[in-house]
Amino acid sequence: MAQIISAVQRKGGVGKSTTLICLAAKFAKDGAKVLIIDTDMQQTCVKWEAKKECGVDVTPHTDDETLLELINFTTISYDVILIDTAGYQSAMAVYAMSASDLVLVPTPASEPDAEGAVKTIRHIKNVTANNVKQPVIRAIFTDVDKNTTITEAVLSQLNASGVEAVSTPIWHRTGFKEVHSTGGLPTGSALSALHQFLGAMQVDGLLTYYDNIFKEAS
Numbered sequence: 001m002a003q004i005i006s007a008v009q010r011k012g013g014v015g016k017s018t019t020l021i022c023l024a025a026k027f028a029k030d031g032a033k034v035l036i037i038d039t040d041m042q043q044t045c046v047k048w049e050a051k052k053e054c055g056v057d058v059t060p061h062t063d064d065e066t067l068l069e070l071i072n073f074t075t076i077s078y079d080v081i082l083i084d085t086a087g088y089q090s091a092m093a094v095y096a097m098s099a100s101d102l103v104l105v106p107t108p109a110s111e112p113d114a115e116g117a118v119k120t121i122r123h124i125k126n127v128t129a130n131n132v133k134q135p136v137i138r139a140i141f142t143d144v145d146k147n148t149t150i151t152e153a154v155l156s157q158l159n160a161s162g163v164e165a166v167s168t169p170i171w172h173r174t175g176f177k178e179v180h181s182t183g184g185l186p187t188g189s190a191l192s193a194l195h196q197f198l199g200a201m202q203v204d205g206l207l208t209y210y211d212n213i214f215k216e217a218s
């Protein structure tokens with residue numbers, strides 16, 4: 001059974017697609033069988049995959065009524081299924097969060113984006129409150145400039161609202177922009193930033209694929 005991970009935010013342009021494709025490429029490099037379901041009409045993930053084969057399957061899927069069917073049908077064949085979304089109040093986003101084990105809510109280090117994250121997380125909790133299984137929800141900091149101190153202010157804003165966040169941000173690196181043109185994994189300092197972020201997610205026990213590998217090895 002695959003771990004289902006989606007990225008959702010009421011604000012656009014916060015790094016949903018970029019984060020998911022980089023995670024997907026890294027999971028695949030580490031031996032995972034990975035599927036991205038791209039529910040966004042912009043098809044950012046589909047276009048990324050078309051640039052370079054890197055062992056990630058990407059399927060466009062814009063029919064909200066059959067999303068759960070697709071997940072049920074494919075979960076047996078993959079270790080991780082990532083769902084990229086557009087917006088957050090669509091039926092598609094509601095289905096995506098309801099089906100997820102983990103919902104990532106990306107936020108750049110700015111107060112409006114953090115406010116968007118807080119509202120999104122409140123919405124996800126409301127939508128999934130009566131589900132048999134509630135997803136784990138984490139805010140993640142994206143596109144963060146190392147030279148700014150605003151991250152601290154934004155973090156306290158999230159903490160004050162009871163929002164849990166992955167402690168290590170995804171730093172601002174041009175390599176993350178380049179993946180949309182090159183396909184595959186980011187390189188150089190963007191790859192290092194991705195590794196740091198992934199390490200923090202592993203420490204928090206958020207990634208079932210790695211947890212299972214460690215269990216098998218020990």
Ligand SMILES: Nc1ncnc2c1ncn2[C@@H]1O[C@H](COP(=O)(O)OP(=O)(O)OP(=O)(O)O)[C@@H](O)[C@H]1O
Binds near residue numbers: 087176
């Ligand atoms: N860590 C980062 N460093 C540098 N640029 C980044 C980083 N993360 C995202 N970006 C850039 O920010 C822009 C928006 O990212 P992305 O398309 O992933 O956001 P999105 O939330 O999926 O947007 P949309 O709402 O349009 O689907 C892109 O140009 C992307 O390359």
Ligand SMILES: [Mg+2]
Binds near residue numbers: 016040042044084
């Ligand atoms: Mg996107």
